[in-house]
Amino acid sequence: MEKFDTLTGVAAPFPIVNCDTDKIIPARFLKTLTRTGLGKSLFDAMRYDPSTGEENPGFVLNRPAYRNAEILVAGENFGCGSSREHAPWALLDFGIRCVIAPSFADIFFNNSFKNGILLITLPKEQIESLMQDAENGANARLTIDLQKQEISRPDGSTVSFDVDPFKKHCLLNGLDDIGLTMQKAQKIDTFEGTQKSKTPWLYR
Amino acid sequence: MAKARTLFDKIWEDHLIDVQDDGTCLIYIDRQLIHEITSAQAFDGLRASNRRARRPEANICVPDHNVPTTPGRGGTDEIDDDESRIQLEVLEKNAKEFGLPYIPINDINQGIVHVIGPEQGFTQPGVTLVCGDSHTATHGAFGALAFGVGTSEVEHVLATQTLIQRPAKNMRITVNGSLPLGCTAKDLILAIIGKIGTAGGTGHVIEYAGPAIEELSMEGRMTVCNMTIEAGARAGLVAPDEKTFEYLKGRPQSPKGAQWEQAVEYWRTLPSDPGATYDEEVVLDVTEIVPQVTWGTSPQDEIGIDGVVPDPKNESDPLRRASMERSLEYMGLKAGTPMREIAVDKVFIGSCTNSRIEDMRAAAAVAKGRRVASSVYAMVVPGSGHVKAQAEEEGLDKIFIEAGFDWREPGCSMCLAMNGDMLLPKERSASTSNRNFEGRQGPGGRTHLVSPPMAAAAAIAGHLTDVREIIKD
Numbered sequence: 001m002e003k004f005d006t007l008t009g010v011a012a013p014f015p016i017v018n019c020d021t022d023k024i025i026p027a028r029f030l031k032t033l034t035r036t037g038l039g040k041s042l043f044d045a046m047r048y049d050p051s052t053g054e055e056n057p058g059f060v061l062n063r064p065a066y067r068n069a070e071i072l073v074a075g076e077n078f079g080c081g082s083s084r085e086h087a088p089w090a091l092l093d094f095g096i097r098c099v100i101a102p103s104f105a106d107i108f109f110n111n112s113f114k115n116g117i118l119l120i121t122l123p124k125e126q127i128e129s130l131m132q133d134a135e136n137g138a139n140a141r142l143t144i145d146l147q148k149q150e151i152s153r154p155d156g157s158t159v160s161f162d163v164d165p166f167k168k169h170c171l172l173n174g175l176d177d178i179g180l181t182m183q184k185a186q187k188i189d190t191f192e193g194t195q196k197s198k199t200p201w202l203y204r
Numbered sequence: 205m206a207k208a209r210t211l212f213d214k215i216w217e218d219h220l221i222d223v224q225d226d227g228t229c230l231i232y233i234d235r236q237l238i239h240e241i242t243s244a245q246a247f248d249g250l251r252a253s254n255r256r257a258r259r260p261e262a263n264i265c266v267p268d269h270n271v272p273t274t275p276g277r278g279g280t281d282e283i284d285d286d287e288s289r290i291q292l293e294v295l296e297k298n299a300k301e302f303g304l305p306y307i308p309i310n311d312i313n314q315g316i317v318h319v320i321g322p323e324q325g326f327t328q329p330g331v332t333l334v335c336g337d338s339h340t341a342t343h344g345a346f347g348a349l350a351f352g353v354g355t356s357e358v359e360h361v362l363a364t365q366t367l368i369q370r371p372a373k374n375m376r377i378t379v380n381g382s383l384p385l386g387c388t389a390k391d392l393i394l395a396i397i398g399k400i401g402t403a404g405g406t407g408h409v410i411e412y413a414g415p416a417i418e419e420l421s422m423e424g425r426m427t428v429c430n431m432t433i434e435a436g437a438r439a440g441l442v443a444p445d446e447k448t449f450e451y452l453k454g455r456p457q458s459p460k461g462a463q464w465e466q467a468v469e470y471w472r473t474l475p476s477d478p479g480a481t482y483d484e485e486v487v488l489d490v491t492e493i494v495p496q497v498t499w500g501t502s503p504q505d506e507i508g509i510d511g512v513v514p515d516p517k518n519e520s521d522p523l524r525r526a527s528m529e530r531s532l533e534y535m536g537l538k539a540g541t542p543m544r545e546i547a548v549d550k551v552f553i554g555s556c557t558n559s560r561i562e563d564m565r566a567a568a569a570v571a572k573g574r575r576v577a578s579s580v581y582a583m584v585v586p587g588s589g590h591v592k593a594q595a596e597e598e599g600l601d602k603i604f605i606e607a608g609f610d611w612r613e614p615g616c617s618m619c620l621a622m623n624g625d626m627l628l629p630k631e632r633s634a635s636t637s638n639r640n641f642e643g644r645q646g647p648g649g650r651t652h653l654v655s656p657p658m659a660a661a662a663a664i665a666g667h668l669t670d671v672r673e674i675i676k677d
Binding site: 015016017018020022023026027028030031032033034035045050051075076077080081082083084085088103105106107110111114115164165166177178180181182184185187188191192195199200201202204 | 221222224226228230232234241242244245248249253255258261269270287288290291294328330331336337338340351352353354355356357359360363364365366368370402403406407433434436437438457459463464466467470502523524526527620621622629639641642643644647648
């Protein structure tokens, strides 16, 4: 996983509530066997004309100012629905490393952090201010400092945010969860030994 | 005296391996179901790190999402679409390489992961069970802590048999009363989602309780728990009881002999203690509900079949109003239109929500002796080889076929439209599945979520209709 410490990039406004993972990446693109290459299908139904396949020029990520956006400012309950990790893979492949929203769905939240994407939850009023910043096209540059847990806005003011300390540690250091868990192998062995005597029918 | 604990607290504590100083927990995962869509990259990850599967026998691999449901389908090698065929071949190859149990496409045990887990007795009270699929919540009907995970977590479970988690909050939804005639578990859960909203359960595990839940069959409880994720909660739970034990007894992977007695004794200790407290409590009564149907593009957009398409003008929040307007435009609906006047092009009876034998029976009871409207294509997709065989033994297939329904092979099918079973742009369906998201059943397709009897009724009428009107004739 790629480390995340600071990020300065264009923020795109995405004021949609309950954006589901089918919207982020429709199921027909889930036949892939890899984690990469999904960026071109990100937000497919909104981004392209379904009959011609041409880009829909009005869609935010098709507008010149936002084609290289690295941050999304979104509506509440972003990432609800399907557990497909293809959703964060598609965001990452497009170049999005951070999404800021009033709330996120649980499974998407976990999946994103495991792929080096920082999700920031903020109260609605602060989201509204950042959404206004994001409306300012190519000037909508935000700087995210994970160590300091701080977003710097174009006017120089800052917004602080909370983040789970363990997730922060993993992001800052680009740590692989599995490697960390394997260091606890002895505890897992002990657990299995106890469970096997208590609920033996779970072992065949 | 020990603190009164909820069902969730008990399962959680029985699976807790480690708690870090920052509160992050490592919990043990007893069971994993694996399908073709969310696993290939996990197996690649294991290979890249030279890791093995820690407990191969704690998994079942089965293709479901992307399998053809064409009657009399051949094996994997006969699938025309290259990407789909390769995805299925890769699952089989990975299962063999890592030594995991694998069920092939035309085996009678094949079916949707959330139908076959319980059928096999793989799903049991008190276990932790995961799958790379959000509808894993289904298995909570057995009092199992079951939730959907992403592919990175599929890999984490394969390698370590654990997950890194934080404890969820407890929510209890008490359902009083008794479901009226014409209403099913599907109507009950749609009504709940309408009440608490699509993010109402975020961060929580929902325990369903009360007389209306106790009265439900295991199939009905599975339908309720299945759609828990549509209310934002990763897991739903129902306390195990005699119905649960009865369902599990004699299943291939259920405990046998003395271990069965020992297991039942343990399972009886699982229900929440009297006096256990919840972070959130919701109470509703279903005695007066009418069959439910969705009008929009989120499962929370539901209304009684006697209602009309709501007007966005009545929504005060501007973002939500914009979202409603977008939904109605996508759905091609005008505010004020009576729901029962909306014509449908396709009807889909199936999915991990509603493809079990009881669902087949309920739909067949409406279809019997009637005809699918000439303007409608209707399909019935049983959830597993066993459901299909049982339905055929009862003659349900003949009822469907005589009424003009297509009787198909098991799989996820038009619930998510990966396998070619899909809506065309602007086509409208009455569907027993779980999601009415934009494009879910095909790009531009329009979905109305309903119960199996309501879907069968819509197929016959040619439009959404009140099943109670049809069955009274």
